Amino acid sequence: MSRCVEEPLEKMRATGASCVLRGSGLLPRVNLNKECPFWEDDSKCAIRYCSVKPCTDVPEGIKGAPIDRSEKKQKEKSHMVPGHCDGENDLGYLNTTLSKESKVGFKRWAAHDDAQLNFCKIDDESSEDSEYVDLLLNPERYTGYAGPSAHRIWRTIYQENCFKPSRAIGRYTDFSSIGANDFLKEMCLEKRTFYRAISGLHTSINIHLSANYLLSDQNGFEVSKDGQWGPNVQEFQARFDPELTGGEGPLRLKNLYFVYLLELRALAKAAPYLESLEYYTGNESEDNDVSKAVKDLLTVVKSFPEHFDESSMFSGGQQAAKLKEEFRQHFWNVSRIMDCVGCDKCRLWGKLQVTGLGTALKILFSGNLDQPGNQNLDLPAARHAKFQLSRIEIVALINAFGRLSSSIMALENFRQSITKR
Template sequence: MLAAFAALVLAASPFSPFDVLPSGPLADTQCNLETVEAANEHQLHTLLAELSTAPFFRLINVNMDGKCQYWGGPEEEEHVCVSKAEDTAEPLCTLGTDNSASDPFGAAATGGGGSPFSSSMSPPREQSSVPTDPVDVTITPEEHAYVGTIAEDCNDETLPSFWLDMCSAIPTNASDYVNLQLNEESYTGYNGSHVWAAIYNENCLVRTGSDQNICLEERVLYRLLSGMHAATNTHVARFYHPPSKRKNRTDWEPDLAYFARQFDGHPERLKNLHFAFVVLLRAVRRASPFLSTLKEVGGMMDATALVRRFLDTAILKSCSAVFEAFDEGLLFREEQASWWSLKKQFKGVFHNVSRVIDCVSCQKCRLHAKVTMLGYGTALKLLLLPPELFPTSVSRDEVAALFNTLHKFSSAITHVKELTELRYARYYAADG
C-alpha cells in the first residue's frame, strides 16, 4: 500500500526529499527517457525476462580463467570477497554450479548437431576428455596465407571486416557452460573500485587539434561503460541482503542507503543506463533479419520462438522510438590523418577494458562483467559490420550474451523505479 502511494506521489508531487528519476531528452539519441521507461515497462521487460529463462540464453560459455595483465598478487588480494551468506560459510562471490550444464549444446544434447549457427560456430566439443587420436596441425602455404588475411582484415580500418574481432578479448572457449540463473547478480562484498578506476582510465581516445570537446565515439564508449556500472550498482542495491533464517528473510532484500550513495546527485549515471539500453536495442533491431533466422537447438526448446516474438514487427513498430533512437551511422565519419585512426583506438580501448575484467577476483562479479562486455562487443559488431557478415561472424554465446545484457539493463531500469518508490514509501511513513 505504501509503495503504491509513493508511486502516485512520485508521479504527481513537485517536492522531492531526494533525487527523483531523470527525465527529458536522452542525449546522443532521438528519444527521451520517458519513452524508454514506457516501452520497457509495458512490453520489453516481460519479453526479455522470459527470454532469459530459456536454456539457450541462461547457459553461456565464457572463459573465466584469464590472467590479469594489469596488476597481480598482493594488490588484488586486498579486494577479495569478504561477504558470506549469513546461514552458511559459502562466500557470496562463489559461482553456483550445475553439472547438467557441462555441455548442453554438444552431441548428447543435440543429437550430434551442436551449433545453432551453421558456419559461425566451432564444432561441438567431444564428450570424451581423453584424446583418441593425435591432431594433425599441418596447413598448406595457401591456407597459411588465408589465415593471415583474416588477421589483416581485422587490422585494416578501411575494410568492412575491421570489426569482426570486437569480442576477441572475451574468449568463449571454456570447458563448461555457466547457468546464469544460478548466479544472479547481487551483493557479494567485493570492493571493485580499483577495477572500475582502471576501466575508466582505459577509456581515452587521443585527439588532435585544440578541440577540448570529446568526440561522439569517445562519448558513446564512456556512456556504455558508465551504463554498465550503473546497471551493476542497481542490481547490487536491489539484491543486497541475502536470505537469512536468523533474520527472517526469505528472499534478497534491497539496501536503499547503498542505492542513494550511488545515484543521489548523479542523474547522468541513470541516463547512461538508459542510453546503453537504447544502443543495445538498436543493435538488435539492425540485426533482426539475421536473429529471426536463429536455428532451434535440439532439446533446447523455445529459443527461436522467443526471439521471433521479441522481434515481432508489431513490437518493433510500437517501440520504434527506442529501437530506432540511436544512429550508428553518425560514428566514425570524421576524416583522420593516416597516423591516427579513431577506429583502431576505439577497438583497442574496448579490448583493453575487456582484459581489465580478468583482474576481478570475485568469480561471480567477473562472470557478469564478462557477459556484459561480450554483449556490448556483440552489439557493436551488429551495429558496425555489414549485415551480410552476420551469419559467419556472430556465435551462439555472443547472441546469448547480447540478450542477457539487454535483460540486465531492462531489469536495472525497472529496479531503479522500484527502489525510488520504496524510498518515497519509507520517507513518508517515517514523516507521518
C-alpha cells in the first residue's frame, strides 16, 4: 500500500504540483468568528499558538470576480472599428440591473439549491467576518489545545453524528474505539463508509499534531520564544500503538488510507471539470503556474489505479435515496461542529479538511452526474444538473488531499524512527 501511495507523491513533487497542495495561489477564505450552533462556547483557547494571522496582501483577482478576458478583448476591438459610436449602443440600451428584492430572492434560491447538493456548511465569502488566510504562515501543528473542550468535539462527532449499529452498544467514553469489535460489521456499506471516512480524517489530524508537536526542554519551558516544533514519537505511539490503544491503532491507520483513496477517487472523477476551470488571481504568470500545477496533479491522479468504487453505494430506490440524505445531513452536522472548536488555528484546519472531504463526497454522490460506465464527471450532464464547485470547495479539496498525503509521508517517517530504536 505504501508503495502505491508514495509513487504518485514523488511524481507530484517532480512536476511541481506540490505548490498547489501547499496552498500557493489558492488562498482559502474562512470565517473563524461564527458562534457554535450546538452549545455555548466558553472555552476559547488563550494560548498564543492558537491564533491565526490573516492575509494583508491579497491579489485583486482573488478578492473580486474573474475578468472575462474574451469580453474585454471584444470591447477593445469594437472601439477600433471605424465609425464606432457609443451613441449607437445607447439607442438599443437594455437595463439588465436587478432590484434589491430580486437580488435577495436569487441569493435565497441559490442557497437552497446549493444545500441540496452540498455535504457540508460552506462559509459565506461575502461575510465581513470572513478573512483570507495564508496556510504557509499558519501551519497545522500542535498548539496546546486539549482537554475537555477538544475531547467534546470528537465525542460529539462520533456519538451523535456517526451511524450506530442497530442493537444497543451502551455508552462509550470514546465512540471512535468501536472499530476493533464486530459492531461495524452490523452496519451497511454506506454507514461503514461514513465512519471510516471520519476515523481516517481524525487519524490524519492526529498524525499532523504528532509530527509537528510543541517541543520543550526538561524543565517544561519552551525552547524558544516562538516555540519549536518537531516529531513526537511518544505521542504518536500513544495514539496508534496496538498495545496502548487496545488494538485500535492499526485500524485507525487503515482508515487513513481509506479516506485517502476516497478523496483520490473524487479528484479523478472531477478531473475533466477541474481542468476546464480558469484559475484566476490577477497575475498572469501565477495563473499559468497554478493552472499547470493543477493539470499536472490531475494527470498523476488519473494514472493512479482505482481503489474506491462509489457506484455500489446508495443503489436501491427510495430507501437508498433516504439513506443518502441521512448521510448528507450527518456530515453537514459534522461541518457545523467545526465552528465549536475553541482554537482558531485548529478551527481553520478542521474546517478546511472537513470541507475538502465534504466536497469529495459531493463529487462522488451528488446525483446521476455521469453516464453509466463513465468514470469521470460528464461535463454536459454536470452543467445540466447545475453541478458546480465554489472556489472555497476547490481550495479545500486540493489542500485536504495534500494534508492526507502529508500524513502518509509522516507515518512512514514515524515507522522508520520506531524501527531504529
